[in-house]
Amino acid sequence: MDLTSATWRKATRSGTSGGNCVEVADNLPGVVAVRDSKDPSGPALSFGPEAWRAFVSLTKQR
Numbered sequence: 001m002d003l004t005s006a007t008w009r010k011a012t013r014s015g016t017s018g019g020n021c022v023e024v025a026d027n028l029p030g031v032v033a034v035r036d037s038k039d040p041s042g043p044a045l046s047f048g049p050e051a052w053r054a055f056v057s058l059t060k061q062r
Helices: 049-060
Strands: 022-028 031-036 044-047
Touching: 031 049, 044 049
Parallel strands: none
Antiparallel strands: 022 031, 031 044
16 A cells, blocks of 8 residues: 555644654555554554544543
């Protein structure tokens, strides 16, 4: 998957300590990508928009 046009943003719950940070790119058509901010050239996971919304919804409930 080509993520060169992805606009990455840090998840709001990642904090500012530089530790366990997650970045999300939701500007791509039909996909939401997730990566570890400490390894921006490393692997990224991709999800369909519906799956991502379900994941976010479930994590907000906890």
